[in-house]
Amino acid sequence: MNFPESLEKRWRGKRYNSFNRVLRDRFDARVYKIGLRLDFTCPNRDGKVAVGGCIYCNNASHTPGDYLPRTSVTAQLEQGAVAIQKRHRAEKFIAYFQSYTNTYAASAKLAKLYREALGIPGIVGISIATRPDCLPEDTLDLLAELSKQTYLWLELGLESMYDRTLTWVNRGHGLSDFVDAVKRVKERDLRICTHLILGFPGESRDEMLATSDLLNQLGIDGVKLHNLHVIKNTPLEKLYQQGQVPLFSRDEYVELVVDFLERLSPDIIVHRLSGETYRAITVAPQWSIDKIGVHNAIFKRLEGRDTWQGRVFSIDQMNAPVQTVSGGAEGVAL
Numbered sequence: 001m002n003f004p005e006s007l008e009k010r011w012r013g014k015r016y017n018s019f020n021r022v023l024r025d026r027f028d029a030r031v032y033k034i035g036l037r038l039d040f041t042c043p044n045r046d047g048k049v050a051v052g053g054c055i056y057c058n059n060a061s062h063t064p065g066d067y068l069p070r071t072s073v074t075a076q077l078e079q080g081a082v083a084i085q086k087r088h089r090a091e092k093f094i095a096y097f098q099s100y101t102n103t104y105a106a107s108a109k110l111a112k113l114y115r116e117a118l119g120i121p122g123i124v125g126i127s128i129a130t131r132p133d134c135l136p137e138d139t140l141d142l143l144a145e146l147s148k149q150t151y152l153w154l155e156l157g158l159e160s161m162y163d164r165t166l167t168w169v170n171r172g173h174g175l176s177d178f179v180d181a182v183k184r185v186k187e188r189d190l191r192i193c194t195h196l197i198l199g200f201p202g203e204s205r206d207e208m209l210a211t212s213d214l215l216n217q218l219g220i221d222g223v224k225l226h227n228l229h230v231i232k233n234t235p236l237e238k239l240y241q242q243g244q245v246p247l248f249s250r251d252e253y254v255e256l257v258v259d260f261l262e263r264l265s266p267d268i269i270v271h272r273l274s275g276e277t278y279r280a281i282t283v284a285p286q287w288s289i290d291k292i293g294v295h296n297a298i299f300k301r302l303e304g305r306d307t308w309q310g311r312v313f314s315i316d317q318m319n320a321p322v323q324t325v326s327g328g329a330e331g332v333a334l
């Protein structure tokens, strides 16, 4: 076995730098995220950037009724904590501003919401999901201030580093917006977790793997990997039903993730290895509903290949210029 003992020890037997392990080490407790759904919307749906949203986004959950005021941050966190305590014997929590674009409001409103979360007993950190084009300077200053008081992650959707794909999925931003946001976030010394989707049509396997190099070069702190999956009532579902969206088999995805991890810097924390999908709204692939099964297959393949995160990572990559790539989505119906 070639897996370095130092990494085995540092990662507690796992072959990648897992977020769960990081939380366990930092807080010496079982820490779970509680997802929050507030009355944010998204500039990619309300017309500021685009309408209709990303083609994979579940717009059925964005019907006007969905904009009705939800329960408060406090109520959602208290309810979530009880449920997760029961299910996982969780001891501490991270408030996860998850649905929609959680920095798409005036900074005074954001400050109130974030501070409300941090005032709840048991909340030891905060995680905020957003888009690269929704980070004005005053919002970043607020996050920088909060990060001095708590364990803070900014979750930034990139999804693909290829502008032709971002156009195809109607993201409403390009790679250059992401690179610019990362630069400004890093100036404040904030932690960034990047969301990626692997499996977009029109991207080769090598192109998907090259995204790991981009994350290394940009000094990203964490990554969430999702397999492309099709959700009911989305434009992607229509394209899928027309036969225009080939999806990975589970084995193909597992092999790709292992290759991706090999190239990824061992310092990048892996928050997620596959998409979170629910049976009731999933069209395909059915295998991705069994998240634990996918994770176990990845662990087994890492061991089977006697490989690990960062095995082929080279520090030289860090000095390479960041490539921004654009072009048409060849072979993909728009």
Ligand code: SF4
Pocket: 042, 043, 044, 045, 052, 053, 054, 057, 058, 099, 100, 101, 131, 171
């Ligand atoms: S940016 Fe997020 S919330 Fe907005 S349309 Fe895309 S996936 Fe949906």
